[in-house]
Amino acid sequence: MADYRQMWKDLGMDLELHDQLCEVLPTAFGDVYLSQEDRPESMDYYNFVVSEIHGVRPAELIESQKKGGKVFGTFCVFVPDEIIFAADAIATGLCGGSQFWVPGGEKVLPTNTCPLIKASVGARLEKTCPFFRIADMFVGETTCDGKKKAWEILAEDVPIHVMDMPQMKRQKDLDAWTNEISIFKNKVEEFTGNEVTSEKLSQAIKLINDKRRALKRLYEFRKNENLPISGKDVLLISQIAFYDDPTRFASMTNKLCDELDERVKNNISVFTAGTKRIMLTGTPMAIPNWKLHHIVETSGGAVVVEETCTGTRYFENLVDETKTIIDEQIEALTDRYMKINCACFTPNTGRIDDILRLAKEYNVDGIIDVNLKFCNLYDTEGYFVERALKEAGIPVLGIETDYTDQDAEQLRTRVGAFIEMLSNK
Amino acid sequence: MYNVGIDIGSTAAKAVIMSEDKKEIIHKLLMPTGWSSKETADMVLNWMNERGVNTENSNITATGYGRVSVPYANKVITEITCHGKGALFLNGGDCAIIDIGGQDTKIISIENGVVSNFLMNDKCSAGTGRFLEIMANTLGVSLSEIFNLAEQGEEISISSICTVFAESEVISLIGKGCSKNDIACGVVSSIANKVVNLCGKHNSRSESYFLTGGFCDSEYMCRKLSQKLKKPVVTNQLARYAGAIGASLLA
Ligand code: SF4
Ligand code: SF4
Numbered sequence: 001m002a003d004y005r006q007m008w009k010d011l012g013m014d015l016e017l018h019d020q021l022c023e024v025l026p027t028a029f030g031d032v033y034l035s036q037e038d039r040p041e042s043m044d045y046y047n048f049v050v051s052e053i054h055g056v057r058p059a060e061l062i063e064s065q066k067k068g069g070k071v072f073g074t075f076c077v078f079v080p081d082e083i084i085f086a087a088d089a090i091a092t093g094l095c096g097g098s099q100f101w102v103p104g105g106e107k108v109l110p111t112n113t114c115p116l117i118k119a120s121v122g123a124r125l126e127k128t129c130p131f132f133r134i135a136d137m138f139v140g141e142t143t144c145d146g147k148k149k150a151w152e153i154l155a156e157d158v159p160i161h162v163m164d165m166p167q168m169k170r171q172k173d174l175d176a177w178t179n180e181i182s183i184f185k186n187k188v189e190e191f192t193g194n195e196v197t198s199e200k201l202s203q204a205i206k207l208i209n210d211k212r213r214a215l216k217r218l219y220e221f222r223k224n225e226n227l228p229i230s231g232k233d234v235l236l237i238s239q240i241a242f243y244d245d246p247t248r249f250a251s252m253t254n255k256l257c258d259e260l261d262e263r264v265k266n267n268i269s270v271f272t273a274g275t276k277r278i279m280l281t282g283t284p285m286a287i288p289n290w291k292l293h294h295i296v297e298t299s300g301g302a303v304v305v306e307e308t309c310t311g312t313r314y315f316e317n318l319v320d321e322t323k324t325i326i327d328e329q330i331e332a333l334t335d336r337y338m339k340i341n342c343a344c345f346t347p348n349t350g351r352i353d354d355i356l357r358l359a360k361e362y363n364v365d366g367i368i369d370v371n372l373k374f375c376n377l378y379d380t381e382g383y384f385v386e387r388a389l390k391e392a393g394i395p396v397l398g399i400e401t402d403y404t405d406q407d408a409e410q411l412r413t414r415v416g417a418f419i420e421m422l423s424n425k
Numbered sequence: 426m427y428n429v430g431i432d433i434g435s436t437a438a439k440a441v442i443m444s445e446d447k448k449e450i451i452h453k454l455l456m457p458t459g460w461s462s463k464e465t466a467d468m469v470l471n472w473m474n475e476r477g478v479n480t481e482n483s484n485i486t487a488t489g490y491g492r493v494s495v496p497y498a499n500k501v502i503t504e505i506t507c508h509g510k511g512a513l514f515l516n517g518g519d520c521a522i523i524d525i526g527g528q529d530t531k532i533i534s535i536e537n538g539v540v541s542n543f544l545m546n547d548k549c550s551a552g553t554g555r556f557l558e559i560m561a562n563t564l565g566v567s568l569s570e571i572f573n574l575a576e577q578g579e580e581i582s583i584s585s586i587c588t589v590f591a592e593s594e595v596i597s598l599i600g601k602g603c604s605k606n607d608i609a610c611g612v613v614s615s616i617a618n619k620v621v622n623l624c625g626k627h628n629s630r631s632e633s634y635f636l637t638g639g640f641c642d643s644e645y646m647c648r649k650l651s652q653k654l655k656k657p658v659v660t661n662q663l664a665r666y667a668g669a670i671g672a673s674l675l676a
Binding site for chain 1: 490502503504505506529539540541542543545
């Protein structure tokens with residue numbers, strides 16, 4: 001990695017603690033990623049982005065700040081990036097996916113908080129992640145209870161705007177979300193000093209749609225019987241999508257897809273015949289959480305689709321690009337975003353429909369319903385998910401896990417047995 | 426060719442040498458796992474060699490949590506699949522298996538001769554052999570004694586679901602002068618209740634249960650479980666070898 005120590009120092013980071021993180025990441029990445037055989041060459045770009053994860057992109061963000069640009073840090077796929085980019089600002093995802101940050105979060109949060117929240121709070125308060133230092137403003141949402149209260153704690157340390165997210169999807173709730181996006185727009189305009197005009201918003205809508213199209217194109221390859229790319233690699237790409245420059249991300253991902261087109265023509269698969277096709281559904285997997293994918297893909301399975309916020313929920317459905325008046329554009333945003341089916345909503349039957357549809361589209365052999373420990377919402381909803389799958393005759397395995405490695409062997413047994421079970425069917 | 430199944434569990438290692446036609450168990454071994462699964466695996470190999478069985482004249486499958494520590498195995502299969510196969514062999518037909526292991530408890534449904542679904546308890550020792558071991562220690566009795574005591578006792582409820590808390594609860598019950606029999610009965614019931622909850626969650630279609638693992642000697646445990654589940658629970662003397670038997674059948 002190039003030398004970014006001065007930059008990290010200027011960001012007020014805890015260098016000593018951060019060094020520990022820098023030490024473990026490359027090993028973890030090597031074990032999980034570089035050990036894979038026959039990876040597409042175009043993965044080099046993403047390898048590079050990860051190897052310089054706390055360097056290259058942070059440096060770009062700082063560069064834009066020097067020119068007067070603002071950076072917004074977000075934690076949920078409901079927050080419309082379009083508004084941020086339309087104000088010539090940059091949005092970057094901030095969800096923490098490493099156990100490294102959890103103890104820092106536990107200093108202020110109850111132990112029975114989900115690791116995603118603990119890691120995110122820890123990363124900020126312990127000053128060990130440049131992205132959490134760089135963001136000028138954090139954008140929270142009133143999704144789950146854990147997050148709601150965490151914003152109050154973070155607000156003591158960093159400016160934060162909280163979007164009031166509806167908990168149901170009636171017309172009055174959709175209207176409320178439209179209103180909330182308008183409020184957000186005003187806030188962003190005020191904070192950046194830039195007006196969000198309808199032209200700018202049009203461009204931003206196109207920009208983010210292009211990113212979604214690239215991801216969709218990538219996911220299409222996973223519907224093939226011969227899988228030209230591993231699930232782990234796609235997960236990594238999805239994770240990077242949250243903080244990379246959207247234009248560059250879309251173009252690099254399209255380039256990768258061109259390579260995958262060739263692979264498909266030549267019937268190349270990165271898995272041996274008979275590998276079981278697995279869908280993961282449940283809570284998000286923030287970078288560098290590669291745990292379950294790694295276990296599945298080293299136990300005779302291939303992850304072919306994720307019905308998660310770091311999967312299909314992130315890119316499915318586009319925002320209508322034909323609107324030219326601000327109010328209509330904002331309504332178009334509401335239309336698209338309110339199609340995301342998160343367990344924060346009641347009822348959330350749309351998610352079950354999505355899972356059943358994706359199971360067909362990706363021709364899955366079995367589904368793993370994975371929940372982060374202490375995520376009450378997804379855990380409770382698991383009851384309906386697993387019941388619906390049983391009714392549909394799709395084998396399902398429920399798993400609860402966190403960011404530690406303590407349960408790795410237990411998980412290996414469960415996942416291994418699940419895949420053996422699918423093989424004997 | 427012999428068929429060998431080696432099940433290295435968290436507390437005990439089991440091995441079975443099965444005849445070529447996979448119908449007859451020729452030898453079986455039960456020993457504590459000890460600290461190192463690797464050493465245990467070496468000892469199993471010695472035991473095989475003493476009986477004229479070696480890596481040349483046998484197919485070997487390893488299972489259990491130490492399954493990756495058996496370098497001479499030809500196949501590695503999870504204990505869930507092996508338990509299913511082994512219990513099917515012993516029971517002679519489809520059933521739901523309750524396996525109370527040293528570290529985890531699992532319920533496995535067998536339909537049409539194959540595993541159709543399974544459920545494992547969470548990372549928690551309540552409802553496992555480990556729980557009983559700790560409680561027997563606290564009561565100052567051996568594992569076999571605790572069942573005998575329990576049989577003569579009246580059930581008192583032990584409400585803590587966490588092993589650590591349950592231990593202090595048992596200590597305070599002893600302090601209060603409750604009879605050992607009643608406490609033992611409470612301890613065994615607490616495990617049974619946890620297992621029954623797991624069965625409820627698993628929701629097997631099967632009409633009967635088959636108990637495998639270390640508790641299979643206890644007729645009392647079977648009766649207790651059967652009362653609570655309102656379905657027959659049967660077992661077999663060889664049921665603690667179910668994993669190893671299954672592994673040998675899959676070798
Ligand atoms: S799971 Fe729900 S709350 Fe979390 S990022 Fe997704 S949409 Fe937002
Ligand atoms: S995983 Fe669940 S508990 Fe954690 S932030 Fe998302 S919704 Fe909240």
